[in-house]
Amino acid sequence: MAYIIVLALAALIVFYVVGLYNRLVRLRNAVRNAWHQIDVQLKRRHDLIPNLVEVVKDYMSYEQETLQKVIEARGAAMNASGTASVAQAENMLTGALKSLFALMEAYPDLKANQNVRELQEELTSTENKIAFARQYYNDSVMRMNNATELFPSSLIAASFGFQREEYYVVPEAEREPVKVDLR
């Protein structure tokens, strides 16, 4: 009888440990997947920008400087490598796009153009998707970190080498509202 109880207890513990281990794997995969979601949206933004610039440039001949900045920021973002420099370049691009959008408000003909409206909707949505993908990434990181640090899953995490994940941190500059100079 005692033998059976010990066996049952051992089986229970094994199941519990396996469950915790699988949970950690699932959480880690979720974090990685969330990170790639951000990449997908960034790529989409890069693809959309040339179209927008092409359509917009005839209307905004006095704003060559802003358009040039957007193109340059896009180039820099596409060529950047390494998490930190990619983040920095993408934030530059976000800033450049924000000032372009703000300037576009001053051109009624431009805003009436169906093509421009569609592109603007796509880019606005992509901007949001990037932000929400980062938000979700951070949520996933929090869940992963909780699981690696809270008892008892911390024991499993430590013995199988699960690591804390890094949060995506918004750079200081991006927290300030965009300043628009309409001249």
Add this chain to the structure above:
Amino acid sequence: MAVNRNKSVLLLAGVFLILILMGMAFGNAYGYPEFGGVAALVIAAIYVLWAYFGGRAAILAISSAQEADPVRDRQLINLVDEMRIAAGLPMPKVYTIESDALNAFATGRDPDHAAVAVTRGLINKLNREELQGVVAHEMSHIRNYDIRLMMLVAALVGAVVLLADIFGRSLWYGGSSRRFRRTSERSGSGAAILALIGIVFMILAPLFASLLQMAISRRREFLADASAVELTRNPHALATALEKIDNALEATPLPGASRATQHIYIANPLRSFGMRASALWSTHPPTAARIKVLQAMG
């Protein structure tokens, strides 16, 4: 979330029980309670399977929802995509309802088989941020597995109402021939009492069903509002959206809405019991209370 999945199981057990009891009462009225019970069991099994796998399509069809047009409804599809990214869910199917009413709902058995439907009026009357708030609210219902529970409730209430209706009619129209057959077979008094119980049950069942429907969905709306804000970080947009929806409710009714589906919408499209008051008879909390909670968040 796990709570809702357990509730779904409980609810399924409840559906079985009610349908079997109704079948027995129904069969009893014709002198065959056992046959009624067994028939109801078989029908209930098929019915529950159908509700689980086909409920989404049925609810969408009843509400005359159509798949969103990828060009015309680009913004709506984008908004749903944004919110499902924020919630970390797969992309649900997006539907529109060609009505000037302002309303929206989500349905499906799980996040992999979910659908979000929004009226044309809502798309036209709300700005981008407000629409985002509404979509986030629906996405929260999907994430919390409310959609499965609400779909099953819709099926249950629909079935109870339908059966009660059939029973009522058969008593009315089939009455004389049955009474004749019964009196010739055995003494009528015992059977008559059972038939009376059946009738009482038929009256109580729809009442019970709608009580269940109300209890399930009221708290849920507050929770979905709060989770929506967690996704958008923008309580004011959802608050103004609810205000616009509330103001338009009486002016433009939603044609597809019924007793069975009223609880799945973001705001009750029927308002049959004087919904201004936060009464027992409402499937939704008063919108003013929801707006107040949202304003307090910002």
